[in-house]
Every structure is written in C-alpha cells, then in structure tokens.
Amino acid sequence: MKIRIGVWVLLCTLFGLCPVLLAQEKPEAQKTSGQAASTPTSDTEKKNINEYIELMRENVRQEKAQLLGAVMQLNAEQAAKFWPIYDEYNSELTKLNDLRAANIKTYAREYSQLTDEKANQLIREAFDHQKKRTELLARYYDRVKQALGAITAARFVQIENQLLLIIDSQITSSLPIVGRGQ
Numbered sequence: 001m002k003i004r005i006g007v008w009v010l011l012c013t014l015f016g017l018c019p020v021l022l023a024q025e026k027p028e029a030q031k032t033s034g035q036a037a038s039t040p041t042s043d044t045e046k047k048n049i050n051e052y053i054e055l056m057r058e059n060v061r062q063e064k065a066q067l068l069g070a071v072m073q074l075n076a077e078q079a080a081k082f083w084p085i086y087d088e089y090n091s092e093l094t095k096l097n098d099l100r101a102a103n104i105k106t107y108a109r110e111y112s113q114l115t116d117e118k119a120n121q122l123i124r125e126a127f128d129h130q131k132k133r134t135e136l137l138a139r140y141y142d143r144v145k146q147a148l149g150a151i152t153a154a155r156f157v158q159i160e161n162q163l164l165l166i167i168d169s170q171i172t173s174s175l176p177i178v179g180r181g182q
Contacts, residue, residue, distance in 0.1 A: 064163050065090070071159050072152070081147045082156070089140040096136065100129045104175070111176060119178055137161070 065086070074082055103125045110118055137157060145153035 060167070064167075067163065068156075068159055072155060074152075078148055078152065082144065082152075085140065085143050085147060086156075089136065089143075092136055093133070096129060096132055100126070103129065104171070107175065111178075114178060133164070 068086070069079075072082065103122055107114075107122050137160060141153050141157045144156050
C-alpha cells in the first residue's frame with residue numbers, strides 16, 4: 001500500500017513537470033520578429049522556471065529512490081553495496097535525461113512550425129535516448145549482479161524499469177501529438 005501511495009505521489013509530482021517545460025517554451029514561440037530576443041522579465045522568468053524544474057527533478061529522484069529502496073528490501077550489507085552503484089547509475093541517468101529534456105524543450109518551442117526534417121531529427125534523438133537508457137540499465141544490471149547476484153539485479157531492473165515507464169507515460173501524455181492543430 002505504501003508503495004502505491006509513493007507511486008501516486010511520484011506521478012503527481014511528474015504531472016507538474018511537463019506543463020512547466022511546455023509553458024517555458026511557449027513565450028519563445030509567440031515572439032514576433034520585431035520583439036527583442038530577450039527581456040529582463042523573460043530572463044528572470046526563465047531562470048525561475050529552470051530552478052523550479054531542477055527542484056522538481058530532485059524531488060522526483062528522491063521519491064524514486066525511496067520507492068526503489070522500499071521495494072528492493074535490502075539488508076544493511078546489501079544496501080551498502082547497492083546504493084553507491086545506484087548513485088552512479090542515477091548520475092548517468094540524469095545526464096541522459098538532461099538531453100531528453102532539451103529535446104522536449106525544442107519540440108515545445110518548435111511545435112507550431114515543425115517541419116518534416118525537424119520532426120525526424122527530434123524522433124531520432126528520442127530513439128537515441130531510449131537506446132542509451134536501455135544500454136545504461138543493462139550496464140548497471142551487470143554491476144548489481146556482480147555485487148549482489150542475479151536475482152537482486154533483476155529486481156533492480158524490474159523496479160527501475162517500472163518507475164521509468166511511469167515517468168515516461170506521464171511525460172509523453174502531456175505532450176501534444178505531432179501535426180494536430182497545424
């Protein structure tokens with residue numbers, strides 16, 4: 001029951017993240033060619049939004065780690081081996097997610113004027129992100145397996161994959177479908 005509540009808290013947190021990302025880019029798309037590239041207000045707003053996004057991401061990482069810890073059910077000896085590996089994994093995952101966030105921001109900024117070439121580029125980058133994330137998870141499966149055995153490593157991958165799917169579903173469901181409204 002606690003895990004389900006935690007998952008819902010994570011989902012609610014994530015639900016707030018995507019509209020913020022999209023809202024951050026909408027003012028850019030609405031500027032006319034006669035307007036200045038940036039104003040002090042828009043720079044301040046962007047900075048505030050970026051700080052808010054970073055706080056949200058940090059909160060999501062904490063919630064995710066708490067859920068993972070609850071479901072992994074590691075004893076003290078196992079935890080001492082697992083968490084340093086997970087921290088390295090999470091650090092690499094964050095870098096990949098930064099690339100994904102940049103891709104989503106580009107999509108949000110250019111959605112109304114999306115060309116075939118740009119749509120293709122964005123989707124190829126999304127595929128690349130998914131591939132790199134799968135490769136990253138496979139690499140860390142091997143590390144956890146070496147430290148704690150295949151069953152614990154499989155549990156890690158299963159739980160992590162479920163959490164990533166929930167996050168992905170939340171993010172993608174808040175993005176507009178390509179070509180609608182054009």
